[in-house]
Amino acid sequence: MFQSHETAKSLTWHAARKSIDGQMSHPADSPSWKLLDDKWPEFGNEPRNLRLALSSDGFNPHSSLRSRYSCWPVILVTYNLPPWLCMKRKFMMLTLLISGPKQPGNDIDVYLEPLIDDLKSLWVGIRGVYDAHNGEYFTLRAALMWTINDFPAYGNLSGCVVKGYKACPICGDDTPSHRLKNGHKICYIGHRKWLPINHPYRRQRAVFNGKPEYGIPPEPLTGEEVLHMVENGDRVCWKKKSIFFDLEY
Structure with missing residues (x-):
């Protein structure tokens, strides 16, 4: 990307922009972006370092009525680019294509190992990358900031339980769940905790659970807390240690 003059210039767009309304109009305004800058300032001080997101989900390429074949693309998105470019197809990197008669499920980490190795190398830095916009060579680094996926794929990637009585990754062991008597399905009835304290839905009884x-909503777990739970054998809310914990950051 840096060998194109226009693309190389666009990859530093996030550093030149200014948020004038105080709203989050780009991932550069997010707490995760700022946390990365504060915790690793040597990474954040170089605007050409790439901030990546990983997106993955499965689909049936042949028919929506059969599930004999599964295909899981794993795509990386570069968030250094401005919003009108970062979601363009030519800037999306297809890193893996997992295909077969079955979905990878929790074993998706096996397929992700080569990608994780590349991300480790990118975090250390790739020397001798030519920047066509500035006409110089520099050391390119990259960091994976987050993943983009639906809830079942989130469970496969993160190792979090996404079904059953403890399926809320925020509430964890305190997930307010209830099994329907007639439908025999589990419903989650604590979602009103996230509403403002004076919201009228909080006082309604008949349309909810009576x-x-x-x-009040619980505080989300930090990465260190999740890692501690997984390493200490918590298998109620976590079914595996995600391969993303192998990344230094």
Whole structure:
């Protein structure tokens, strides 16, 4: 990408822009972006270092009515680019294409190992990358900031339980769940905790579970807390240690 003069210039667009309304209009305004800059300033001080997102999901390439074949693309998106470019097809990198008669499921980490190795190398730095815009060579680094996926794929990638009585990654062991008597399915009835404290839905009874909601939402777990739970054998809310924990950051 840096061998194109226009693309190389666009890859530093995020550093030149200014947020004038205080709203998040680009991932550069997000807490995750700022956390990476604060924790690793040598990485954040180089605007050409790439901030990546990983997206993956499965689909049936032959027919929507049969599930005899599964295909899982794994795509990397570069968020250094401005919003009108970063989601263009030519800037999306197809890193893996996992195909077969079955979905990879929790074993997706096996297929992700080569990609994780490349991400480790990119975090250390690739020397001798030519920047066509500035006309110089530099050391390119990259970091994976987050993943983009639906809830089942989130469970495969993160190792979090996404079904059953403890399927909320935020509430964890305190997930308010209930098994329907007639439908025999599990429903999650604690979602009103995330509403403002004076929201009228909190006081409604008949349309929900017959009770008002006065609780407050729990604090999301940090990465260190999740790693501690997984390494100490918590298999109620976590079914495996994700391969993304192999990344230094």
